[in-house]
Amino acid sequence: MPNIRPYADHASDVIARLNGMRTLRCPAPDCTLRIRYRAVTPDEARWLAALAQDHARHGSRK
Numbered sequence: 702m703p704n705i706r707p708y709a710d711h712a713s714d715v716i717a718r719l720n721g722m723r724t725l726r727c728p729a730p731d732c733t734l735r736i737r738y739r740a741v742t743p744d745e746a747r748w749l750a751a752l753a754q755d756h757a758r759h760g761s762r763k
């Protein structure tokens with residue numbers, strides 16, 4: 702089976718951007734966490750950003 706996952710991920714990111722969505726990614730190199738959102742309040746956006754960037758809060762192992 703061909704691995705089309707990287708392209709599909711990139712395409713969905715572009716579509717998300719066109720839809721006015723924001724995508725957050727974890728800075729940890731091995732972490733695949735992504736959080737997508739749109740039309741959230743500033744407080745919710747800040748909470749989501751904090752969650753995405755703090756790997757200890759969503760990672761399954763330290």
Ligand SMILES: [Zn+2]
Pocket residue numbers: 727728729732733734755756759760
């Ligand atoms: Zn992470």
